[in-house]
Amino acid sequence: xxxxxxxxxxxxxxxxxxxxxxxxxxxxxxxxxxxxxxxxxxxxxxxxxxxxxxxxxxxxxxxxxxxxxxxxxxxxxxxxxxxxxxxxxxxxxxxxxxxxxxxxxxxxxxxxxxxxxxxxxxxxxxxxxxxxxxxxxxxxxxxxxxxxxxxxxxxxxxxxxxxxxxxxxxxxxxxxx
Numbered sequence: 001x002x003x004x005x006x007x008x009x010x011x012x013x014x015x016x017x018x019x020x021x022x023x024x025x026x027x028x029x030x031x032x033x034x035x036x037x038x039x040x041x042x043x044x045x046x047x048x049x050x051x052x053x054x055x056x057x058x059x060x061x062x063x064x065x066x067x068x069x070x071x072x073x074x075x076x077x078x079x080x081x082x083x084x085x086x087x088x089x090x091x092x093x094x095x096x097x098x099x100x101x102x103x104x105x106x107x108x109x110x111x112x113x114x115x116x117x118x119x120x121x122x123x124x125x126x127x128x129x130x131x132x133x134x135x136x137x138x139x140x141x142x143x144x145x146x147x148x149x150x151x152x153x154x155x156x157x158x159x160x161x162x163x164x165x166x167x168x169x170x171x172x173x174x175x176x177x
Contacts, residue, residue, distance in 0.1 A: 001040060001048070001107045001168045008033040008082050016173075023085050025176045029093050031086045032174065036077035038105050040069040046107040048075055049114050053102040056088060057122035061114045063103070085174040098175040109163030 005021045007013040011032025012024045023032040038048050050064035063077040077083050087099050106112065 001038070001042070001046065001105055001166060003050070003103050003105055003168055003170045004037040004039065005103070005170060005172060006035045006037070008035055010082075011085075020171045020173050022173045022175060025093065025174075027177075029176070031084050033082040033084050035080075036063060036083050036103065038064055038069060038075040038077070040071060040073055040075070040107075043071050044109070045070050046109065047111050048105055048107050049112065049117065050075075050077060051102075051104045051106065051117055053104060054088070054121065055100040057119070059117050059119040061117050064105075066111065066114050085172070087174065087176070093176050095176055098173055101172045101174070102169055103172060104167055104169040106165065106167050108165035112165075 005013060005023070007023075010030060011026050011034075013032070013034060014022050014024075016022055023034060025031055036050070038050055040046050040048070045068045047066065048064065048069050049061050049066040052058075052060045052063055063083060064075055067075060069075040085101075087093055087097055091097055091099065106117075
């Protein structure tokens with residue numbers, strides 16, 4: 001499994017010497033737009049979720065919120081629409097300003113509950129118990145569990161275990177040149 005970040009022509013994308021993907025605002029301060037792909041290089045379909053982990057310690061699944069990607073195929077963030085990379089609210093769009101995101105894909109042979117991966121930004125001085133998670137309108141409860149799917153005695157194949165899983169990650173820096 002691998003993640004790619006490609007320019008759409010709005011802003012620039014380059015790779016730094018340490019492997020970071022650097023996406024720059026345009027000269028007239030428009031945010032960069034990129035296409036993000038989740039590539040399944042394996043020989044079987046895998047269930048994928050793409051996490052956006054921010055430098056404010058937030059986590060979201062809004063780019064690719066969980067679906068199967070066929071063997072040898074690519075899933076596209078935002079269903080093939082460009083991903084706009086912005087500085088967070090409160091950070092002025094001035095030369096030298098930047099933010100970091102870590103795009104992490106989690107893959108598994110069976111579906112995972114994505115609710116535990118949705119976390120609001122963490123603010124110093126705010127008790128951790130006040131930090132909420134979960135997508136709006138969904139039950140945020142439930143722990144991340146890698147267990148066999150629940151099942152009864154329905155006809156079918158042999159009982160399945162939780163399956164294998166793995167991750168891949170890229171680091172993205174959004175900057176104002």
